[in-house]
Amino acid sequence: MxxxxxxxxxxxxxxxxxxxxxxxxxxxxxxxxxxxxxxxGKSTLTKLMIAEQKPTSGEVLINGYKVxxxxxxxxPYFRRGIGMVFQDFRLLENKTVYENVAFxxxxxxxxSRQVRRKVPEVLSSVGLAAKAKSYPGQLSGGExxxxxxxxxxxxNPSVIIADEPTGNLDPxxxxxxLQMLAEINKNGTTVIVVTHDKxxxxxxxxxxxxxxxxxxxxxxxxxxxxxxAFLS
Amino acid sequence: xxxxSFHNFLKDALRNVTLNKILTLAxxxxxxxxxxxxxxxxxxxxxxFSITDKLENDFKIAVYIDEKYPTENISRIKDEIAxxxxxxxxxxxxxxQAFEDFKETFGETDxxxxxxxxxxxxxxxxxxxxxxxxxxxxxxxLQKIDGIVKVVTMDDTMNTxxxxxxxxxxxxxxxxxxxxxxxxxxxxxxxNLSIFNRRKQINIMKYVGATDWYIRWPFVIExxxxxxxxxxxxxxxxxxxxxxxxxxATSFNNTLGLVDxxxxxxxxxxxxxxxxxxxxxxxxxxxxxxxxxx
Numbered sequence: 001m002x003x004x005x006x007x008x009x010x011x012x013x014x015x016x017x018x019x020x021x022x023x024x025x026x027x028x029x030x031x032x033x034x035x036x037x038x039x040x041g042k043s044t045l046t047k048l049m050i051a052e053q054k055p056t057s058g059e060v061l062i063n064g065y066k067v068x069x070x071x072x073x074x075x076p077y078f079r080r081g082i083g084m085v086f087q088d089f090r091l092l093e094n095k096t097v098y099e100n101v102a103f104x105x106x107x108x109x110x111x112s113r114q115v116r117r118k119v120p121e122v123l124s125s126v127g128l129a130a131k132a133k134s135y136p137g138q139l140s141g142g143e144x145x146x147x148x149x150x151x152x153x154x155x156n157p158s159v160i161i162a163d164e165p166t167g168n169l170d171p172x173x174x175x176x177x178l179q180m181l182a183e184i185n186k187n188g189t190t191v192i193v194v195t196h197d198k199x200x201x202x203x204x205x206x207x208x209x210x211x212x213x214x215x216x217x218x219x220x221x222x223x224x225x226x227x228x229a230f231l232s
Numbered sequence: 233x234x235x236x237s238f239h240n241f242l243k244d245a246l247r248n249v250t251l252n253k254i255l256t257l258a259x260x261x262x263x264x265x266x267x268x269x270x271x272x273x274x275x276x277x278x279x280x281f282s283i284t285d286k287l288e289n290d291f292k293i294a295v296y297i298d299e300k301y302p303t304e305n306i307s308r309i310k311d312e313i314a315x316x317x318x319x320x321x322x323x324x325x326x327x328x329q330a331f332e333d334f335k336e337t338f339g340e341t342d343x344x345x346x347x348x349x350x351x352x353x354x355x356x357x358x359x360x361x362x363x364x365x366x367x368x369x370x371x372x373x374l375q376k377i378d379g380i381v382k383v384v385t386m387d388d389t390m391n392t393x394x395x396x397x398x399x400x401x402x403x404x405x406x407x408x409x410x411x412x413x414x415x416x417x418x419x420x421x422x423x424n425l426s427i428f429n430r431r432k433q434i435n436i437m438k439y440v441g442a443t444d445w446y447i448r449w450p451f452v453i454e455x456x457x458x459x460x461x462x463x464x465x466x467x468x469x470x471x472x473x474x475x476x477x478x479x480x481a482t483s484f485n486n487t488l489g490l491v492d493x494x495x496x497x498x499x500x501x502x503x504x505x506x507x508x509x510x511x512x513x514x515x516x517x518x519x520x521x522x523x524x525x526x
Contacts, residue, residue, distance in 0.1 A: 050439070073443070080441035090436045094251055107442040112236055151440065 002026040002049065002159065002190070007058030007068075009044050009214075018044040020214040021058070026192065028158070031185040033201050034194045036211035042194045045211070046163045049192075050082060051075045063158055080108050083152025083160040083189075085181075087167035089144040091136040097123065097147050098132040104151045118154060126150045126180065142173035149180055159190045166200055178203055237446075245453035248430075255426040256458065262422045263462035263511060264469075266415025271470040271504045273408040275496060280404050282491045284397040293359040293367060294325075295374050298381040305379065306355060312377045313357060318370055321360035327353040354381070416511060423458075423515035427451065427523065434523040444524050451516040459512025463505045470500055 002025070009019040019041045026032050036042050047053040048060050051067050060067040063081050070078055084090075091100050101122060102115045110118075123129045126146040136144055145165060152160050162181060166174030174197070182204055185191040195201065201208055210218035249256050295313070297306060306324070313322050325333075330353045361367055367385050374383045427434075437447045475493050 076438070076441045076443045076446075078441075079439065084439050086439075090432075090439065092433055092436055094247065094433070103437075104440050106237070106240055107437075107440060107446055109234065109237070 001028055001061070001063075002192070003059075003061040004045075004048075005059040005061070007048065007055045007060060009041075009048065009053065010056040017214050019048070019055070022214075022216055024209065024216065024219075026190060028190055029185070029188050031182065031191045031204070031206045032193070033204075033206055033208045034192060034211065035196060035198075035201055035208055037196060039213075040211040041214040042196070042211055043163070044214075046161060046194050049161055050084065051078055076107075080155060081157050081159065083149075083155070083157040085145070085148050085152050085160065085162040085165045087164035089136070089141075089148045089168075091144055091147055091151075093136055096133050096135055097128060097139070100136070100147055101151045101154050104154050108155055122150045122154045125153070140173075141169050142176065145169060145173075145177055146180070149177070149184075153184065153189075157189065159192065160184060162191070162193045164195055164197075165193065166195070166197060171199065174200060175203055238449075241449040241453055244450035245457060248450065248454050249457055252426060252429070255422075255429065259419070259422045259426055259458050260462045260465070263415070263419050263459060263508065264465040266411070266419055266511070267462055267466035267504050267508050268469045269411045270408060270415055270507060271466055271500055272473065273404065273411050274503045275470060275474055275491075275500060277401070277404040277408055278496065278499060279491050280400055284401065287397075293361065293370065293374070294356050294384040295359065295377075295380045296354040296356045296382040296384070297379050299354055301379040309377060309379045310357060313359065313374065316370060316373050318362050318366050319359055320362045323358045323360075325356045325358055327355050330354075330356065412507065415507075416514070419511050420515045420518055423455065423512075424519040427516070427519040431523040434520065438524065447524065448517065448520055451520045452513050455512035455514075455516030456509050457512070459508035459510070460505070462512070463508030466508070467501060467504045470504065471497070474500075 004022050004024040007019055007022045008017065010017050022041075022045070034042055034045060044053070048055055048067070049062060051070050055068050058068070063078075065074075065078050067078065092103065095103060098119055101119045105115045105118060120129060120132070123132055126149055128143060128146055128150065131139065131143060131147075136147065139147065145168075148165075149160075152162075160181065165181070166177055169177065178193070178200060181191050181193065193200070207221050208218070209216055210220075295309075297309060301309075310322050310324065313319060334353070359370075361370070371383050371385060374380055434447055471493070474496060478490060478493050
């Protein structure tokens, strides 16, 4: 369960309320789009979810953690329960595809045997078994994002947060990535996709939470076709 | 830390060293140059201490024996002196010997007209001290000994010598430390550049859930490896340069009290390798720190 209780975030340096008194519940196993134009507060919401920032007020509860109260040394352990997928893939350039995925297991203390067993399985599930020895620089954008998804999946997280996962991809590949995330969701993982891409949202009939000027302006189950001014 | 984790850290560290060749080379060269200066300054400091120790031994206290004191009892004075603390050597100088030394120093002068032997002088003992700075404490004890009529300490000369020695020793230590500090600043800057290039890598590791120390370890090992390589290079430089200098000064090595190159190896190895590894590790830790705040 992910819960925001009356959460606000104020940035002093720009004197702006990025998030204003948001309350939101995401149940286990849900697939949710968080949408809005640039500056709506999507990125801030994502940063609050992964404890990159702390709310000015309110509570953020994820996987039993009070994220707003996490100490710095607790943050890595919290993040291991969340799989992150980013717009710019964020792969380690000096590691192969296999090593990028294996790294996520190594940091949680998996043994070499466990890594050797699980990583090929995950790479197969995203269709990249043949690219295990390639470096990120040798892959296409879509392939890199699939590696990122594999890395996000490998420790069986309860939540995957994808922040503009298709921002750097063409429409065909974008749909493939989205379908991949939908499949992951079918297996019980909560998936949150943050995007401003209307076409992407309309691909799946899932819950859509729309933000505008730091507030939730719409929260629709099975929204599907969106008629709204806040999407591009 | 688990063994397989350390194995991964070592692998990452060695890979980083070889992948970022230009930056690794720049860091090694900068560190080696700094260590070379620091190592050579240390060698100079050790020699200054050695030379000043030797010169200190040349300063002696002279105690003159009353000419009326029975000759057969003179050795008793030596026994009394030897019991005193801070006295490392007691040498008897009979008056005839003193006369010959006087003639050698000043030549045949008018002062000696009509004098053929040392009968105008006194027998004396020349004392070598363990610690010259404690000479003033010794004087009253010497004056108490029966038979001793005068104690000469060359106070002014000794004090000047001690003062100069202290300043020289302090000066070389300060120069060594300044060079060491400059090396730290330059090396940290160079390592900073190297790690700045990998800030994105550090950020990604944080997002994936790596702890700060899990991220630091490969950089720490990398810093230690670079420090070790630089230490090897600078040690070779210091050793061969020192060998060349000592080789060209063989005729007065013993006179001056220069440190032999075999005796120099251990302190220089300890200083250079310890400093190299420490600087490499510290530089990495400081540089990584600012990129961990995600």
